[in-house]
Amino acid sequence: MLVNFTVKNYRSFKQERTFSMEASSIKEHKASVISKNKYNLLPLSIFYGANSSGKSNLIKAINTMRFTIEHSVRLNVSDTLPYDPFALDEDSNSQPTSFEIQFIKGEALYRYGFEYNDTTIISEWLYEKRFGEREYKLFVRSRDAIAVSSTRFPEGKGKEDLTNSNRLFLSLVAQLKGEKSNSIMSWFGQCNLLSGIDSDGYENFTIKMFLEHLEGADEAQDFFNTLQLGFSNYSVEKVNIPKEVLEKAPDPIKAELEKGLAEGKIVESTTTHNIYNELGQVIGKRNFHKDEMESEGTKKVIELSGPIFNTLNKGKILIIDELDAKLHPLLTRNIVLLFMDPEKNKHGAQLIFATHDTNLLDLDIIRRDQIWFAEKDQVESTDIYSLVEFKDEEGKKIRNDRDIKSDYIRGRYGAIPFIG
Numbered sequence: 037m038l039v040n041f042t043v044k045n046y047r048s049f050k051q052e053r054t055f056s057m058e059a060s061s062i063k064e065h066k067a068s069v070i071s072k073n074k075y076n077l078l079p080l081s082i083f084y085g086a087n088s089s090g091k092s093n094l095i096k097a098i099n100t101m102r103f104t105i106e107h108s109v110r111l112n113v114s115d116t117l118p119y120d121p122f123a124l125d126e127d128s129n130s131q132p133t134s135f136e137i138q139f140i141k142g143e144a145l146y147r148y149g150f151e152y153n154d155t156t157i158i159s160e161w162l163y164e165k166r167f168g169e170r171e172y173k174l175f176v177r178s179r180d181a182i183a184v185s186s187t188r189f190p191e192g193k194g195k196e197d198l199t200n201s202n203r204l205f206l207s208l209v210a211q212l213k214g215e216k217s218n219s220i221m222s223w224f225g226q227c228n229l230l231s232g233i234d235s236d237g238y239e240n241f242t243i244k245m246f247l248e249h250l251e252g253a254d255e256a257q258d259f260f261n262t263l264q265l266g267f268s269n270y271s272v273e274k275v276n277i278p279k280e281v282l283e284k285a286p287d288p289i290k291a292e293l294e295k296g297l298a299e300g301k302i303v304e305s306t307t308t309h310n311i312y313n314e315l316g317q318v319i320g321k322r323n324f325h326k327d328e329m330e331s332e333g334t335k336k337v338i339e340l341s342g343p344i345f346n347t348l349n350k351g352k353i354l355i356i357d358e359l360d361a362k363l364h365p366l367l368t369r370n371i372v373l374l375f376m377d378p379e380k381n382k383h384g385a386q387l388i389f390a391t392h393d394t395n396l397l398d399l400d401i402i403r404r405d406q407i408w409f410a411e412k413d414q415v416e417s418t419d420i421y422s423l424v425e426f427k428d429e430e431g432k433k434i435r436n437d438r439d440i441k442s443d444y445i446r447g448r449y450g451a452i453p454f455i456g
Contacts, residue, residue, distance in 0.1 A: 037070065037077050037384050038227070038353050039138040039145065043097040046133045048090040050122040050417035055094060057081060057386060060405040060424050064436055068376045068403075070384045072140050073167040078406055080375045083390040083420075084397075084444065085410035085451040090418030091390035094410065095357050099229045101135040104152075106224065108207035113200050119154035124416050132158050141223045143167050148206065148220065150177075156201050162220070164188065174216075177205055191216060226350070228343055232358035232389070235339045242342030243303055246272040252345030259341065263370055265334050267307035270326070275302045305338075332362045340371075348374065351383030359389040368393050372401060397441040404436060409451035423449065 037057070044052040059069045059076040070077045083091045100118050111117075122128035136149030143166060150160040160177040174189035175182060182205055184192040191214035192205070199208040210217040230238055246253050260270060307330055311320040326335060347354040360368045368391070374380050375387045397407065405424040412418055426434055426449055434440075434449075443449060 037072060037140045037351075038386055038388075039075065039077065039140060041094075041098055041101075041138075042134075042136040042149070043094065044134045045121045045128050045131050046097050046100070046135075047093040047120055048088075048122065048412065048416065048418040049093060049097065050125065050128060050415070051419075052134070053418065053420050055081075055408065055420055056422075057388075059403075062404060062424060062436070064399065065376065065401075065403050067378050068381075070381075070386075072384065073143075075140060075145070077140075077384075077386070078403070079381055079385065080372060080387045080402065081406050081408055082372075082396055082402070083388075083408045083410055084392070084394075085390075089410040089412055089451060090420070091410045092357050093418060094420065095229060095355055095388075095390065097135065098137075098227070098355060101137065102224045102227060102229075104135075104150075105204060105207055105221065108204040109211045111200070111203050113202065115202060116154045117152050117157075117202055119152065122417065139223055141219060145171075146220060146223075147171070150204060157204060160205055162189070162206060175205060189216065226352045227355065228347065228352060229355045230340075230343060230357070232336075232356050232361045235336065238343050239339040241346070242339050243272050243305065245342045245346070246270065247274070247303060251349050252342070255345050255348075256341040259345075259370075259374070260337070263337065263367060265330075265337065267309050267324075267330075267334075268321070269308040270305070270338060271308070272303050272305050275304050307334075333364060333367065336362045337367055344371065344374065347387070348381055348385045349383065351385050353386045353388070356387075356389040358391065360391045360393040365393055365395040369396060369401065372396060376401060394441050394444060397444055399436055399438075399440060404434060404440075407440070409449055411451040 039058060040054055040056040042052060042054040043049045057078045059078050068079055070079055083094065085091045100120070104118060119133055121131065121133055132151040132153050134149065134151040136147065138145060138147045145165040147163040147165075148161070151158040156179070157177070158179060162174040163171050164174055165171040172188050173185055175184045175192050177183075180201060182196040184196060186193050192209050195209055195212060199205050206217050206220065210221045244250065245256070257270065260267070305326040306323040307326050308321050308323050310318045311322050313319045324330070326338065330338075343354055346352065359371070372387075375385060396402065405422050407423040408420060409423070410418055410420050423434055423440065428434065428448075444451075
């Protein structure tokens with residue numbers, strides 16, 4: 037589970053800023069809070085802000101950290117790092133980018149981070165705090181000098197001189213079969229980042245879930261029925277291409293078809309609709325090709341169902357940019373309610389997304405500490421803050437009986453475009 041994430045000198049983030057999934061002491065929707073030992077974590081957070089305010093850059097920062105970790109072992113000495121510093125001042129392009137993340141894995145809280153420029157890992161650190169203990173250092177790196185705890189991180193001993201200046205020590209130790217380092221690396225594989233606009237990358241995951249009847253498929257069907265999308269069933273089947281058609285196909289197309297059939301990629305997705313008589317009575321069923329007959333919003337809900345229910349069933353983290361794109365507000369609201377319902381979210385899953393859907397600014401369904409805003413300051417650097425941290429002109433915090441949606445549209449909390 038994600039506890040918090042800190043970024044500095046990356047894209048629109050000039051100053052160090054921290055996004056937190058820790059629940060505050062407020063009382064609303066306490067049943068939705070995920071308790072893990074002494075940590076109380078939120079199942080969901082929503083980001084608001086004007087276009088170009090930096091919402092997407094926060095998500096990109098998390099993705100860049102994960103990408104750097106997962107691809108570090110593949111780098112050659114001359115390869116560059118994904119360095120993209122703040123570009124609107126004179127000094128930032130000579131300063132390092134830094135990321136730090138805190139998360140719970142098993143029975144411990146880990147704090148891992150690193151600083152880097154385009155060619156070099158400048159510093160790197162990993163700390164562990166097992167439940168009931170204080171925080172201990174596993175290793176700390178300053179350029180090529182790496183100090184490893186022989187008692188807390190013995191798998192790192194003797195490997196201090198094996199990593200290149202542009203590669204992460206954590207990734208190296210994991211590649212050399214370090215048990216704890218591999219466990220930490222695997223956590224990043226539980227963190228899925230998606231685009232709410234482009235389904236490439238997760239539609240195939242949903243198809244696989246329905247094609248192989250994996251865990252989550254039945255729950256997704258129930259979810260579709262709850263949303264009343266107009267169809268009674270969704271199904272996926274492998275396409276059966278007749279042998280004579282394959283034999284007559286040109287060689288390049290034939291090879292591609294045979295490969296797709298072997299890998300289960302050539303499939304037919306259908307939705308089942310009722311047929312009615314003049315009295316409105318159901319007299320039959322008809323199957324439609326999903327991509328040809330269903331709306332863009334319906335297709336998106338179907339395609340998102342795989343990642344959503346896999347996240348809920350496995351206790352993963354799902355991060356989506358522009359979740360509301362193509363979706364009716366009630367569809368987005370129902371996705372939010374899935375994660376807020378402790379009966380449906382039994383495994384500590386977390387959803388983080390950016391949106392412009394102000395209908396979700398409703399304290400009847402979410403908490404004040406789950407609403408985050410992104411706004412640029414006078415030098416176009418992104419600042420982020422949660423509603424529970426916000427204070428009005430009198431220095432008072434926002435009460436839970438405020439009309440949050442109306443206040444936001446009027447600019448009370450900032451983070452909206454200035455037009456005219």
